[in-house]
Amino acid sequence: MSFDHPDGISPFIGVAVRRYGVVSTLSSLLLGTVFGLALAAPPGPMNAIIAEESVVRGWREGFMAGLGAGVADLLFFVLASVGVVAVVERFETLQAVMIGVGGLFMLYFAYDAIRSARASFRPTDGTLPESRGFRKALVLGLSNPYQILFWLTIGTALLRPGRVDLFAQVPYVGEALAGTVIVETGSAALVGGLFVGIGIWIVAYPAALVYAERRIDSMAPVVAVLSALVLVGFGVYFLSDAAATLLG
Numbered sequence: 001m002s003f004d005h006p007d008g009i010s011p012f013i014g015v016a017v018r019r020y021g022v023v024s025t026l027s028s029l030l031l032g033t034v035f036g037l038a039l040a041a042p043p044g045p046m047n048a049i050i051a052e053e054s055v056v057r058g059w060r061e062g063f064m065a066g067l068g069a070g071v072a073d074l075l076f077f078v079l080a081s082v083g084v085v086a087v088v089e090r091f092e093t094l095q096a097v098m099i100g101v102g103g104l105f106m107l108y109f110a111y112d113a114i115r116s117a118r119a120s121f122r123p124t125d126g127t128l129p130e131s132r133g134f135r136k137a138l139v140l141g142l143s144n145p146y147q148i149l150f151w152l153t154i155g156t157a158l159l160r161p162g163r164v165d166l167f168a169q170v171p172y173v174g175e176a177l178a179g180t181v182i183v184e185t186g187s188a189a190l191v192g193g194l195f196v197g198i199g200i201w202i203v204a205y206p207a208a209l210v211y212a213e214r215r216i217d218s219m220a221p222v223v224a225v226l227s228a229l230v231l232v233g234f235g236v237y238f239l240s241d242a243a244a245t246l247l248g
Contacts, residue, residue, distance in 0.1 A: 040205075
């Protein structure tokens, strides 16, 4: 009895290839999800805004702030994929101006966080300033050149066939994690997983903060103040970076 496939391929090999394809897609999706979580989790201006909105106004507002950051990522991914934002990479002065603008926005939003901190003590009528978390995170994302450059380099590279040292790109700990996970790129599942990971973070992070805030007295103003300090720190850093480029 012959086991030959009509096309000259053993049916067992055909099944193995199909199974490998499924396993490969699932592993790419899983790795992309872990990568997205690793990118979204480190402290920074986006998480500062999400934290402030979550503990002061609730889960929905925290989620909307995270959604604003996610929408900025999605827009940059689309624009970088078609080469529209590649111009930013070519002009150092334009990058410096964007860095400066991003720094100014962060200082302004730090002031907004301080207002939220004062209101969240709730000794008066409990009225809070209007939530603008989605718009704040979206504006910060769109004015953050580092976010743009990520999608111009690593982000779009994930769709092109090749290899990438995945966790070397993670903020703060990338150097320590370099070489731990080398993945084959060119899979839509990898990029899809990245956005799944970001989605998990913007749902779970506000939920965890709201849960903690309900059990710890005066957590809301403390988190709002810490968020303001983070925004001030990044704002000053961005402005000094821009000034060094423009005046250097």
